Amino acid sequence: MSASAVQTAPTAARPVRPDGPRRRRNLAFERVNPMVYVVAWLLVGLCIAPVAYIVLGGLRTNSQITADPSGLPTTWEFGNYVEVLTSSLFWQQFGNSLVIGLATTLGVVVLGVMASFVLARYEFSGRAAMYSLFAAGLMFPMTVAITPLYIMIRGLGLMNSVPGIVLPQIAFALPTTIIILVPFLRAIPKELEEAAAIDGASRLGFFIRMVVPLSVPGVVTVGILAFVASWNSYMLPLFVLNDESSYTLPLGVQSFASQYSVDTARVLAFTSLSMIPALIFFSLFEKRIVGGLTGAVKG
């Protein structure tokens, strides 16, 4: 089992014998009851409708929205989107979110891979305790720690600053990262390590030259999860950022929505534009995320 196989994670199965009752497969698609398609697309509709309402609402005028709240755009008004896209406020908050998201992702990945490597491939007496320490973090999302965390960040003078958001986010993303990466790094065959040792590589050398490249698929999974979590994060920015110029997009959306509550169409345009990056990232890597989690959820 090479680590790179994790990313491919084939869900698709080999074709089954055609004699299974009512089940017939060819290599491409199963032949299923047409109701399955009806149900599937109905559920998709339920999932997408509210999002479509937000995106399409941004293409309407306020009077259209008031007159017919659940209607479709009759004329396509791009003015709302143009206004948002040309406002410096949106781009400033977009930039803040991007910087914080990338810094968080980088920190989580670097610290997470290093710690997971130790947990996966070193034998030492504190290892069980160390694993438990991080795993226990799963039990406590940021909600529990936010009040003292806020006091601490204020005490450190990190209010309204990038590190004030990034450092706690790294810390709170580490448990998930480590839980996902440890089985992943463990799956790297020990023969590779032995071969590297015979060629004169130290374990650190093995880590840098073999483990880091081989762990890229797992790193992509945790990286995307960390970035999306940071992009969407609300509670920590709510406590730490109180100056509008340091706002990230979620805070920006909220303050925009209350400032321009009468201008529903523009609020909807602002809202739709703020969700695009996370959506793109996730859509591109959806398969890898499901594949990368496989090792972590099932014994």
Place this chain on the structure above:
Amino acid sequence: MSESTSAGAVATAPPAPRPGSGPGRAGPPGRPGSGRTRSGRRPTTWRTRAEIGLLAGPAIVVFLAFVIVPVLMAAYYGFFSWKGFGAPSDVVGLGNYLAIWRDATFHDALRHNGVIVVMSLLLQGPAAIALALLLNRRIRGRSAIRVLIFVPYVISEVIVGTGWSLLLQTSGAVNDLLGKIGLEGWAVDWLSDPSIAIWSLMLIITWKYVGFAVILFLAGLQSIPEELHEAAAIDGASYWQIQRSITLPLLGPTIRIWAFLSIIGALQLFDLVYIVWGQYVAATAGTSTMATYMVVNGRNAGNHGFGNAVAVVLFLISLVIALTYQRFVLRRDTEGALTERKK
């Protein structure tokens, strides 16, 4: 997905160190039984320890500083009446905790949390299992369907909250749509009627988080060997028989881990309530949670000592439930998953 990867897992935590390999001796690399100790080029002890410190140190420091220390600080501040400026000096002992204990608003919040925990499991669990089974079949357009179903999970709570509050307001799109299809009678005050608001919240929560459960279940389904399905199909089992007798039992560990994460998430729910109902309305609309209670009565009211005491209560309730769940539910399939005390 081959078995050797899936053997890792939350479910099977790394084996605890063997008694022989204390810090004083360089253990074999990675796995017991590796031939490398015999090669005689194991680095010296101090070197191994330096490597461990160098690699794991930064993560441990950051984790301790920003996760563990704040929780301990909360325990300390919780004993003070403190406005958040200067050092806390006004010791009130258990006063904050008594106030929480006696506060009917807190009881309401606690009850709402209880409803949210139970209803999240009952609504999302079956829906997510059905969806995962559906999406695990190789139907046309599967990739597109998958991505679209995950959309609610990927967009932020703020967007979800903003969108749904517009949809559900009295003159919003949902009531308008109900009117259009002749169900005017169903049009109600979704957000502020106390007997309905909690169900609106459950609707939003289910819509938002069912995708997360589906992702986990799909990952779990991938590690069930296809041969089992084939064998059952050859024996004449129907699709539903196969799912009930093979897939569901084998998906058990994943379902139990999801349930754990769902319970913890529901106990600490904050974002959606605070965004949709704001800081003042949640309590009267009957959707307040312990976390919104904590923020409203702690930070927003400037009573940091009290806020920290609520944080401690929230922490203890979550801890007790988490440990109980682990002890009685997770134990059989994930012994040591989160605490690693087995083997």
